[in-house]
Amino acid sequence: MRPLLQGAIFSQTVVSPDIEIELETELETAPFLGDERLLGQAFGNLLKNAAEAIEGQSDGHDVSGHIRIILQKDARGLEVIIEDNGPGFPAEVRNRLLEPYVTTREKGTGLGLAIVNRIIVDHGGSISLQNRPDGLRGARVRVALPENGALAMQFEDMSDEEAGAEGRVPYPLSL
Template identity: 40%
Template sequence: TELQSAQRKAAWADVARRIAHEIKNPLTPIQLSAERLKRKYLKQIDTDPETFATCTDTIVRQVEDIRRMVNEFSDFARMPNPVLAREDLRGLVSAALVLQRTAFPTIIFTAELPEDPVIVQCDGGQIGRALTNLLKNAVEAIEARKGNDLPPGRITTHIVRTEQHTTAHITDNGKGLPVENRDRLTEPYMTTRVKGTGLGLAIVKKIMEDHGGALVLEDAAGEGARASLVFAQGNGRAGA
């Protein structure tokens, strides 16, 4: 029945959350220990200090990868129902942009946002996470470009309102969406990246479905990709 299925889902999400937590706990001590070994003993090593440094760096890097994967996994397993409030979509976009701008100073981030508030009824935390996932994908698509003399990486965000919809578009000049399996990109574990988890778009899709909206992926005009969060209009109107 529906109740049993909901209970099973809750139980599975709970187990996933606990496992993620248990895996994450030892990561910080592992990382700090490796960094400490390097800091403290590198000077004293006479034979082959390069290997020592490479090994400690590898530990630190791999631990970081595990942490990222576990975070995505627990995000995906958690997925609580959205807690809706009236939010200005411009603020959510700007906040997500600030984080990525700081992390990737070589990429040009721009935003075309309306002058007046764009109110949507949504869970600000979840929509913020969705925007962050899309921005990260855009960054990764830019970093994955091949060739010399590439134009600077650009990520443009704009908000468009029509009678029916409020949409946040994120457009990049990255390597573009893959041709194969294009319609399966939002499935969990679907990734073309070596270090991908394939959970990012699955999370975004789930979040948008929970908001009665949609995630749309398209080729951008020219090169790159465009990902859009589409909200039904009126979802934030008075009385809604």
């Protein structure tokens, strides 16, 4: 998971060099079964959204952009928390932002978070959107993934040929 997140960080840093992105973790390694391409897309989209929220602030706040990613493990699996210092989620739509076609951006399609949600759910996980609970400005996205969750279960009774024929190839990821 760490290399996957570092790849997403690198890609976003190229696009938004003025935003500081940091990864905090004390984990050295832990096995995780998941689709590297899809999870990379999901975390890349979450970082892109955070960066666009910071860059799109039009409320007079002049702050340096900062995105913090926390990777940790608990009894249920892995947790990835992404916090930014943008304007946060508008209360009136926050509970609907994971639905298709719901957006807060003028030029947004409203599909990004819906796709992220589908990828996380397909991996047996969950995602929650909140504003930062520490009283600071910004959004907080929490992704919980079981260590060897739903995706592992999908492949349990399937031969390699069957999994490949369905386009579902598991990638063992390590932290």
